[in-house]
Structures are given as structure tokens and as C-alpha cells.
Amino acid sequence: MSGEVIWSEGHSGGSVSALDRGLHYGEGLFETIACLERRPRFLALHLERLALGCARLGLPAPAAGRLRERIEQAAAALPRAIIKVLLTRGPGESRGYRWGREAGTCVIMRFPWSDADAAQGRAGARVRIASTRLGENPALAGMKHCNRLEQVLAANEPGSAEADEALMLSTSGRLICGTMTNVFLIDGEANAVRVRTPEIRTCGVAGVMRRVVMREAARAGLAVEACAMRLEDLSSAREVFLTNARVGLWPVRSLPGRELAPGPLTARLAALMRPLLEAPADG
Numbered sequence: 001m002s003g004e005v006i007w008s009e010g011h012s013g014g015s016v017s018a019l020d021r022g023l024h025y026g027e028g029l030f031e032t033i034a035c036l037e038r039r040p041r042f043l044a045l046h047l048e049r050l051a052l053g054c055a056r057l058g059l060p061a062p063a064a065g066r067l068r069e070r071i072e073q074a075a076a077a078l079p080r081a082i083i084k085v086l087l088t089r090g091p092g093e094s095r096g097y098r099w100g101r102e103a104g105t106c107v108i109m110r111f112p113w114s115d116a117d118a119a120q121g122r123a124g125a126r127v128r129i130a131s132t133r134l135g136e137n138p139a140l141a142g143m144k145h146c147n148r149l150e151q152v153l154a155a156n157e158p159g160s161a162e163a164d165e166a167l168m169l170s171t172s173g174r175l176i177c178g179t180m181t182n183v184f185l186i187d188g189e190a191n192a193v194r195v196r197t198p199e200i201r202t203c204g205v206a207g208v209m210r211r212v213v214m215r216e217a218a219r220a221g222l223a224v225e226a227c228a229m230r231l232e233d234l235s236s237a238r239e240v241f242l243t244n245a246r247v248g249l250w251p252v253r254s255l256p257g258r259e260l261a262p263g264p265l266t267a268r269l270a271a272l273m274r275p276l277l278e279a280p281a282d283g
């Protein structure tokens with residue numbers, strides 16, 4: 001990885017402690033924030049998800065104002081960058097699972113961000129179905145926590161080189177999301193078009209970009225339904241697109257055994273999103 005550590009706190013000696021509970025138990029959270037024009041995009045939403053995750057996991061949360069300031073300073077150094085914020089409980093006071101009075105570790109990393117993503121976004125995604133499944137646990141659903149082994153296995157399955165992204169099912173067969181994206185499906189007849197996205201109730205990450213797409217669609221009078229979905233829903237979808245904080249809205253151009261033509265509703269939603277993606281909105 002060609003990133004640089006911009007700021008880290010909660011450890012000594014210039015590196016994260018080998019006793020850090022983020023390393024031992026994956027006990028932490030992260031955010032991947034796209035920055036352009038030297039400003040972080042949707043920072044308020046990223047900070048909100050982080051704060052919610054800290055509350056759910058009982059993690060020591062850094063002061064929001066200070067964290068915001070550090071991220072903004074890191075973003076200001078480059079016209080375009082990806083900033084990764086990593087929070088963990090910090091070095092454990094004892095060897096076991098029980099908490100002590102850990103103060104937390106916070107690391108801010110900055111990575112270069114080329115505009116290749118924009119070209120990839122325009123070209124559309126070739127999508128396969130991952131064979132690795134997501135375990136179901138409502139206590140962890142929605143958070144961008146540091147336990148990402150399922151995504152790591154899915155992203156490295158045979159066939160991964162021929163696809164841009166892999167969609168994942170849960171252990172009970174629900175369609176949930178991509179390895180690094182949320183997914184939206186469009187189907188229905190002309191006068192009753194439906195835009196749906198899998199609910200994030202038992203597993204999956206509640207993406208910042210998913211939230212923005214749902215909000216902007218609702219403002220334009222297009223309700224997006226979050227519901228239980230299965231693989232068969234993908235077969236009947238006319239248009240499919242993916243979202244994440246980096247690529248924005250990413251149309252799917254192929255699914256296993258099927259090519260998808262660029263669709264009108266995806267184009268409409270992409271047009272709604274464009275001003276927000278190009279001029280870094282805070283929330």
C-alpha cells in the first residue's frame with residue numbers, strides 16, 4: 001500500500017502497539033473517505049457512522065471536533081486523496097477479552113486517489129457472485145467494523161480477476177451487498193418501477209453512499225425500498241448499480257450469463273448524484 005500515516009494517537013514509539021485489541025480481535029472501526037478539491041466528501045455522514053459504531057461497540061470515541069479537524073487538515077494537502085480513519089480500543093490492559101480502561105487508538109492514513117475510478121465508474125462493473133457467505137449477526141450489522149475476513153475471502157476467490165466486484169449472500173441465502181459496495185436493483189413495469197436495496201439488518205455495511213442515494217432519490221420523489229432480497233431478484237432486475245464512497249454510483253454492465261444495457265433510471269439517479277459527487281458536500 002502506498003499510503004502515509006498522517007496522524008496517530010493512543011500509542012507510543014511511532015507505531016501501533018502489538019497489544020492493540022484492533023490487531024488481536026478486530027475490535028475497531030474504519031472509514032474510507034473520498035477527498036476532492038482538498039476537502040473530504042460526506043464527512044458529516046462518515047463521522048456519524050463512526051460515532052454510532054463507537055457507541056454500539058463501547059469504543060472510546062475521539063472528540064468529534066478534533067477528529068474532523070485532523071481529517072480536514074489531511075485532505076487539504078492534496079487535490080484528491082483517499083483518507084482512511086481507523087479507530088480501535090487500543091492496547092489491552094490484560095490478555096483476555098474483557099475490557100479495561102483502554103484509551104483507544106486512532107490512525108489517519110492518506111492514500112493517493114487517481115481519477116481511474118471515474119473512468120471505471122463510467123465503464124460499468126462486471127459482477128460475479130461470491131461463493132463465500134456472510135454470517136448473520138444483528139449485533140454487528142451495519143457497522144464498518146474491522147472484521148472483514150468474509151470480504152477478503154470473497155475478493156480472492158477463483159474468478160476474481162475477471163470481475164470488478166462480487167455480490168455476497170448471507171448464510172441463509174439473502175442477497176446483501178458487494179465485497180466493497182452496496183447494491184440497488186431496479187425492476188417492475190413502466191408505470192410501477194421499483195428501486196430496491198437489500199436491508200442491512202443481519203449483516204452487511206450500511207454504506208454512506210447508499211444512504212445518500214436513498215436520500216437524494218426520495219427528494220426527487222423516487223422511493224427506494226430497503227427489503228429482504230434473494231438472488232432471484234437479481235435475475236429479474238432490469239438495471240443494477242453499486243455504490244460506495246470512492247466510486248459513487250457504479251452501474252453494473254454484466255452479471256453471470258447476462259449483459260446489462262445502460263438503464264434510464266440508473267442514469268437519472270447518477271445525474272441527481274453528480275453535483276454532490278463533484279463538489280464535495282459535507283453531509
Ligand SMILES: Cc1ncc(COP(=O)(O)O)c(C=O)c1O
Pocket residue numbers: 032151177178179180181182204205206207208209210243244245246
Ligand atoms: C462491505 C462493504 N459494504 C459496503 C461498502 C460501501 O460503504 P460506503 O458507501 O460507506 O463506502 C463498503 C465500502 O468499503 C464495504 O466494504
